[in-house]
Amino acid sequence: MGCGASGGTAAQFARKTDRKAAITVFEKGKYPQYSKCGLPYAISGDIPSFDGLIEFSEEWFKKAGITLHLNTTIEKIDTKKQVVIAKKGNETFEQSYDSLIIATGAKPSIPPIQNIQENGKLVGGVHILRTIDDAKQISSFVKKGKKATIIGAGLIGLEMADCLHKKGMSVTIVEALPGVLPNTLDEDMREIVFGEIIKNVALHLNSLATKIESGNGSITKVVIKNNQTREEKKIDTDLLIIATGCKPDVALAKIAGCEIGKTGGIIVNEKSETSVKNIYAVGDCTEYKDFVTKQPVLIGLGSIGVRQGITAGTNAAGGNYKLPTGVLQTCTSEFFGLEIAAVGPTTNHMQNIPIVSGKFNGLSLPEYFPSGKPISVKVIAHQETGKILGAQAVGFNAAQRINTFACAILNEMDVETFRKLETAYAPPIAPTLDAVTLACDVVSLKLARRK
Numbered sequence: 001m002g003c004g005a006s007g008g009t010a011a012q013f014a015r016k017t018d019r020k021a022a023i024t025v026f027e028k029g030k031y032p033q034y035s036k037c038g039l040p041y042a043i044s045g046d047i048p049s050f051d052g053l054i055e056f057s058e059e060w061f062k063k064a065g066i067t068l069h070l071n072t073t074i075e076k077i078d079t080k081k082q083v084v085i086a087k088k089g090n091e092t093f094e095q096s097y098d099s100l101i102i103a104t105g106a107k108p109s110i111p112p113i114q115n116i117q118e119n120g121k122l123v124g125g126v127h128i129l130r131t132i133d134d135a136k137q138i139s140s141f142v143k144k145g146k147k148a149t150i151i152g153a154g155l156i157g158l159e160m161a162d163c164l165h166k167k168g169m170s171v172t173i174v175e176a177l178p179g180v181l182p183n184t185l186d187e188d189m190r191e192i193v194f195g196e197i198i199k200n201v202a203l204h205l206n207s208l209a210t211k212i213e214s215g216n217g218s219i220t221k222v223v224i225k226n227n228q229t230r231e232e233k234k235i236d237t238d239l240l241i242i243a244t245g246c247k248p249d250v251a252l253a254k255i256a257g258c259e260i261g262k263t264g265g266i267i268v269n270e271k272s273e274t275s276v277k278n279i280y281a282v283g284d285c286t287e288y289k290d291f292v293t294k295q296p297v298l299i300g301l302g303s304i305g306v307r308q309g310i311t312a313g314t315n316a317a318g319g320n321y322k323l324p325t326g327v328l329q330t331c332t333s334e335f336f337g338l339e340i341a342a343v344g345p346t347t348n349h350m351q352n353i354p355i356v357s358g359k360f361n362g363l364s365l366p367e368y369f370p371s372g373k374p375i376s377v378k379v380i381a382h383q384e385t386g387k388i389l390g391a392q393a394v395g396f397n398a399a400q401r402i403n404t405f406a407c408a409i410l411n412e413m414d415v416e417t418f419r420k421l422e423t424a425y426a427p428p429i430a431p432t433l434d435a436v437t438l439a440c441d442v443v444s445l446k447l448a449r450r451k
Contacts, residue, residue: 001026001074001084001252005302006283007103008033008056009309010316011066014101017317024067024095026074026086031132032058037302039135040156043142044163050132077256079276099278099316102253102266103309106246106284106300111151114211124218126240129156141239144168149222149235151209152243153180155333158193160241161201162335171201172235174224178206184331184342185392188359189378192394196338204233212240248285248298261287263298270322272312280316282308291326291409292344292389293353301331330406332399341402344390344409347380354383356450358442362435364396369427377401377439379415386414386447391439401436415440415447 001007003025011025034053041047061068069088076085083096108128110116116126127138142148148164150157153175161171173180179190180197197203206227213221213234222235248265250258259275261267265287272280283305287296299305304327314321332341347355357380365372375395381388391405408418419440425432 002103003027006305006309010313013313014317017319040159040163102281104249146238148239149237157243158335263287280312289326339398341398342392343406360439377435379439415443
């Protein structure tokens with residue numbers, strides 16, 4: 001149920017596991033599997049068309065022998081009879097199953113902003129970004145010289161700010177917390193990002209959007225209030241984008257009797273099984289344990305959702321596949337020419353773990369070689385064992401550096417081992433000692449002083 005990245009992948013791997021199985025996918029939207037992560041870049045024009053976001057077409061599913069029902073909702077799940085009741089238009093029909101995979105995703109979380117809705121709908125010019133249709137609507141409001149406001153300075157909010165800035169709009173970001181990327185980077189790393197952002201857009205931190213003003217059915221102003229000073233300010237805007245996160249869509253899972261965790265997501269194990277026999281769940285509607293803290297976290301990254309899809313699809317078709325014992329939450333993005341990446345929890349999420357951290361600020365090339373680009377790397381390690389628990393990078397080739405740390409964390413490597421890593425070197429490509437090992441040197445010295 002659901003043909004997003006997780007559900008579509010599950011169907012594909014079920015087919016790879018069992019070439020003869022009858023596989024049916026129900027999708028409430030009108031599009032087959034496409035990249036939600038690519039939506040901002042279709043708005044900016046980096047991806048030439050919205051159709052280019054579609055990764056697997058209806059024809060592809062047909063050739064793979066997978067029955068795909070678009071514009072179809074599931075009204076009921078009968079776990080005793082192992083039947084789902086589906087509705088497409090005015091037609092209602094039953095579909096039996098041996099294994100069921102729930103991939104219902106998440107719904108955008110809209111903050112309580114006064115006057116944001118009229119007659120049960122968002123005021124003209126106010127948008128969320130979750131689907132191709134959402135992106136198309138936003139695109140119709142994008143115009144050079146116009147003003148845009150974005151609520152939320154997480155990954156999606158900053159990606160959208162960059163995209164609208166590229167389109168020539170005057171952009172303002174409003175964030176309720178004291179810093180950008182609060183769930184991705186530590187404060188010292190966020191400062192680097194902050195310095196780059198404010199060169200391009202207006203940024204109001206520690207501020208809440210409290211209400212909007214509109215005229216002729218379309219937004220004209222956003223009223224914000226500073227959490228500390230309580231000062232109010234009105235921001236002229238032609239376009240408002242809500243990027244304040246999502247809530248798992250677990251309505252069908254509840255009908256099926258699946259256990260819901262304290263994060264609000266469906267609890268799944270390493271085989272993507274729910275608490276109900278023969279029912280699996282994948283993607284944004286689920287929660288799984290964090291590899292480092294062992295605490296449940298919501299799944300919000302497409303990369304993890306796809307891996308869950310591989311797992312559930314394989315197992316649902318009779319295979320045997322397991323995820324690691326937790327998620328690393330490895331992520332990356334780029335905005336305003338600045339690449340950021342992180343793996344593992346931030347220090348705020350490791351308050352019950354004794355940690356030590358170290359940071360190195362350097363260049364992507366030897367100092368004597370021209371055109372080296374800045375790179376900052378931070379490493380977080382366990383104070384007693386020295387095991388690497390998390391890492392963050394801002395600057396050139398941040399993602400690949402963080403991928404190396406992801407491998408280290410998954411294999412429970414300590415900083416003393418990692419700092420001896422032999423990295424590739426050539427003056428026009430990389431320095432003798434990479435920033436990843438030099439950051440571990442800093443941590444290692446701190447650990448040595450504690451002994």
